[in-house]
Amino acid sequence: MQIFAADIGGTKIKYGISDEKGNFAWTKETDTESKKGGSYIIRKLETIIEDYPTINAISLSTAGQVNHKDGYIIYANENIPQYTGMRIKDILEKKFQVPVVVENDVNAAIIGEKNFGDAAKYDNFIFLTFGTGIGGGIVIDSQLYRGVNKVAGEFGHIITHPNGLSCSCGNSGCYERYASTTALLKEAQKVNSQCTNGEKLFEEINNGDRELLGILDNWCQEVVVGLINVVHIFNPEAIVIGGGIMEQKLAVRKVSEKVKELVMPSFANVKIIKSSLGNKAGLYGVISLQEL
Ligand SMILES: [Zn+2]
Incomplete structure (x- = not known):
């Protein structure tokens, strides 16, 4: 075929x-x-x-x-x-x-991870992708959970900052306004106008730019806030995270350590892994x- x-x-x-x-x-x-x-x-x-x-x-x-x-x-x-x-x-x-x-596209990526990626060994996991916005999806008992209107998993629009920045969805303070790649690069460019993509940002961090490292740390905190909510709601075996920035081991490690530190002890065995199939x-x- x-x-x-x-x-x-x-x-x-x-x-x-x-x-x-x-x-x-x-x-x-x-x-x-x-x-x-x-x-x-x-x-x-x-x-x-x-x-x-x-x-x-x-x-x-x-x-x-x-x-x-x-x-x-x-x-x-x-x-x-x-x-x-x-x-x-x-x-x-x-x-x-x-x-x-x-x-x-996000559901397709989850199905790909479930059938062909490292997530194949998990029956219950959440997939989150950090790009221009934040997309996501939910796998429960090996099935994609779609919701009644087939649009479940809009993790980018959970509100992490009440009365915060306004969002295209009509609300204020949505997760993706703070934890998307767009949000990270916007902050990075205030310090170094050349940081127009993740590769450049990590190049500068690896060259020892402490100020940009601080911006990455703050952004990881924003990512972590959303993930803690997700872990407490779903109690998944794993969270699979994708998007260009998450190709960087440093970012995944920082996020993973912080999540494990901050979730309630009974949730702390959750695995935070990066998408194995990428784009x-x-x-x-x-x-x-x-x-x-
Ligand atoms: Zn929104």
Whole structure:
């Protein structure tokens, strides 16, 4: 079986061809050009898929809230204009005459971690990804918990600072305004304008910049506040954390130590581990959806 898999993110579309066991022949990526809107993105995807006429199925992961049963976008924010309501499954099944599955990118990443990553050994874990915002998902008894409206796991909008910074969701003081990568880099740039990405920040820290190390410590504290709430609510075996900054062992170690120190003793055996599949987790995840 040849599956065309793609992960449509706000900045990149990653795609590749795999068999049903997640053995990718190759993967590539291209710019999403998301500001051109939902219809443009779907046309772009169609043009890519047309180059592979022998595929048997299409598996997609995408930014936005997704109705995975019917394969359409429930809601997408201003990062991808005119994407809300896009009936991706219907459009692509009509055009290519193969089965199409569509899943939200964070859910796809969790399914990837569960089926192909280090999280495979856990039946109960929480996945959190720290990027532009903070996304997450919940696995209970080996099943993805979706919630009644299929949008569970909006960890970025738990409130950690009442009356704090205003957020795109309409509330104030949301977790992602303080603990996302965006929040970290914003603070870092106040000290060193070159810290526009995580790699540069850690390069400066490794070169001995104490002030930036202090900013990293403060940010880890913000991350920890959210994780403590999550651990106390779910009592998971593990929290799997992803996102570029969490590729850095230093960040994961600081967060892990602090969480274990601050949670109630009966929760302290929780493991904090980094995502083992990194930014490919979503691509792996959608492959296993095709088997269901
Ligand atoms: Zn919010």
